[in-house]
Amino acid sequence: CDTPLSPRTHILRELAHTNYTSVEISGRAALPADTTQRGSSTNDANKDAKGHVQTGSASINMAGGVGCNGASRAESLECGLSKLEALFDHSLYTMPFTHIPEEDWLLKVKPKIKASEKSSQMWVSASQEGYEDMQWNSSSDSHPPWLRFHLGISRWQLYPHRDPNMDALAQQLATHPIVSAVQKSGGTQLKLVMSFPNYGQAMLKPMKQERDDETNYNLYYFSDFERHNAEIAAFHLDRYKLCFPPVVGRLVDVVKEIKDVTTDRKLARTFFNSPVGNVCFYGQCSYYCSTEHAVCGRPRKLEASVAVMLPDLSLVTRRTWRSPWRRSYSRSKLANWEAEPNYCSTVKKTPPYNKGTRLLDFMDMVIMDFLMSNMDRHHYETFEKFGNNTFLLHLDNGRAFGRHSKDEPSILAPLEQCCRIRRSTWLRLNLLSLSQYYLSDVMRASLSRDPLHSVAPLLSEPHLTALDRRLKTVLETVSRCQQQRRETGSADDDKCHKGGIRFMLVL
Numbered sequence: 001c002d003t004p005l006s007p008r009t010h011i012l013r014e015l016a017h018t019n020y021t022s023v024e025i026s027g028r029a030a031l032p033a034d035t036t037q038r039g040s041s042t043n044d045a046n047k048d049a050k051g052h053v054q055t056g057s058a059s060i061n062m063a064g065g066v067g068c069n070g071a072s073r074a075e076s077l078e079c080g081l082s083k084l085e086a087l088f089d090h091s092l093y094t095m096p097f098t099h100i101p102e103e104d105w106l107l108k109v110k111p112k113i114k115a116s117e118k119s120s121q122m123w124v125s126a127s128q129e130g131y132e133d134m135q136w137n138s139s140s141d142s143h144p145p146w147l148r149f150h151l152g153i154s155r156w157q158l159y160p161h162r163d164p165n166m167d168a169l170a171q172q173l174a175t176h177p178i179v180s181a182v183q184k185s186g187g188t189q190l191k192l193v194m195s196f197p198n199y200g201q202a203m204l205k206p207m208k209q210e211r212d213d214e215t216n217y218n219l220y221y222f223s224d225f226e227r228h229n230a231e232i233a234a235f236h237l238d239r240y241k242l243c244f245p246p247v248v249g250r251l252v253d254v255v256k257e258i259k260d261v262t263t264d265r266k267l268a269r270t271f272f273n274s275p276v277g278n279v280c281f282y283g284q285c286s287y288y289c290s291t292e293h294a295v296c297g298r299p300r301k302l303e304a305s306v307a308v309m310l311p312d313l314s315l316v317t318r319r320t321w322r323s324p325w326r327r328s329y330s331r332s333k334l335a336n337w338e339a340e341p342n343y344c345s346t347v348k349k350t351p352p353y354n355k356g357t358r359l360l361d362f363m364d365m366v367i368m369d370f371l372m373s374n375m376d377r378h379h380y381e382t383f384e385k386f387g388n389n390t391f392l393l394h395l396d397n398g399r400a401f402g403r404h405s406k407d408e409p410s411i412l413a414p415l416e417q418c419c420r421i422r423r424s425t426w427l428r429l430n431l432l433s434l435s436q437y438y439l440s441d442v443m444r445a446s447l448s449r450d451p452l453h454s455v456a457p458l459l460s461e462p463h464l465t466a467l468d469r470r471l472k473t474v475l476e477t478v479s480r481c482q483q484q485r486r487e488t489g490s491a492d493d494d495k496c497h498k499g500g501i502r503f504m505l506v507l
């Protein structure tokens with residue numbers, strides 16, 4: 001999702017030369033104004049709050065950062081929140097974006113239309129019970145948060161870093177009345193599309209497992225449950241890559257907000273009361289949609305993840321890409337990448353991985369998947385409009401965070417086989433391994449802002465600990481690559497990709 005680097009690229013270089021084991025980085029450059037918003041024609045990113053132009057050098061100092069050791073639970077959360085703020089203020093996260101040209105926005109608001117054309121061009125909704133009257137015009141102030149989100153999608157990202165719309169969007173996803181709920185077709189497990197009075201829509205995945213449950217070791221990855229908290233946690237983990245649609249947790253009343261408002265008769269037929277009086281349903285799908293696997297309220301309240309829907313496919317087409325490192329989805333067969341030692345060199349020569357930043361974007365996704373132990377990344381998607389030169393959408397993270405006591409090294413195979421990583425990713429991962437920005441601390445803090453945190457923390461402590469452990473493994477894998485490069489020299493088939501870097505250069 002990185003746009004071309006700004007003149008502040010030297011910050012990265014400076015950090016790349018920093019010895020992370022002995023030097024702490026504060027890098028608190030003044031927070032740049034968000035330049036990715038539509039209509040901002042001047043680049044304010046290098047100005048501080050008073051409008052002074054920043055020279056843009058990251059300050060690297062020896063002073064200690066925020067330390068949370070020995071704090072009580074509440075203090076430790078408070079401390080984590082300041083770490084999160086410090087992280088997002090860091091110059092590695094506030095890279096200014098260049099102005100986004102008109103053709104790089106996913107959607108356009110139609111220019112004013114003549115009165116004579118109005119009757120045919122204006123969308124007038126039939127008045128439906130539960131829905132609000134729309135009063136939208138071309139001004140973004142009149143738009144509901146979901147529409148602002150759609151209009152803010154660009155070639156490079158789904159939403160800007162520190163999106164001013166994010167709080168309102170999350171708030172509506174978590175609290176707005178649900179006026180309709182139907183099953184979402186496609187995919188293998190039960191999920192619903194919910195509609196809100198302002199015509200926004202969201203995808204709901206219900207809670208299937210307790211936070212502390214570990215996936216049964218005898219279950220293959222392809223028959224594992226989907227987890228609502230994994231969808232929420234994946235969104236928080238990704239917030240710097242900005243490739244997942246916003247997801248929040250919600251306590252849903254299964255009677256008032258699903259059974260009573262659904263027009264989906266197949267879904268309605270599957271509701272029943274459990275022996276202890278909880279209201280349950282199971283819907284229709286190809287896995288786990290049976291009475292034995294029903295999802296149940298307590299007695300009517302059900303935890304769920306709620307993800308904002310992307311623009312409808314009839315408006316914006318998406319392309320689905322099969323992952324080159326897709327698993328075999330078989331109990332006995334090996335996938336090509338498991339059998340062929342030189343698999344990556346073939347992929348590197350194959351479009352779209354042979355050009356641009358696709359391979360590096362793919363590696364970012366692989367690293368995320370390893371951190372959250374998601375083995376189910378069979379496909380990813382892109383917006384068709386942007387061709388091959390765009391970010392990857394990582395939808396569907398429901399099978400992540402299944403086991404905290406086990407890591408899955410094979411998820412890192414692409415990184416290990418290709419030895420490629422985006423420089424900014426590598427630097428950010430290094431930052432997250434420093435005590436003042438520990439990944440587990442910032443994730444704990446970030447997730448504490450979700451509405452479901454008040455019920456129980458969305459990731460249990462062992463899952464948070466696993467994140468730090470896995471991050472270390474990623475960094476070690478990169479170090480091994482660097483070591484190999486040092487030993488074999490730089491004479492190889494690799495060309496430095498735009499936006500990426502070979503390990504030799506990182507050193």
Ligand SMILES: Nc1ncnc2c1ncn2[C@@H]1O[C@H](COP(=O)(O)OP(=O)(O)OP(=O)(O)O)[C@@H](O)[C@H]1O
Pocket residue numbers: 186187188189190191203226245307308309310395396397398
């Ligand atoms: N936020 C979203 N907005 C729009 N479409 C979405 C969103 N999330 C997922 N989808 C679409 O719905 C499809 C099914 O969703 P998802 O993959 O999460 O379900 P699933 O049951 O886990 O599927 P599978 O069994 O294939 O893993 C996706 O392939 C994607 O195209």
Ligand SMILES: [Mn+2]
Pocket residue numbers: 187188226376396398399
């Ligand atoms: Mn899935």
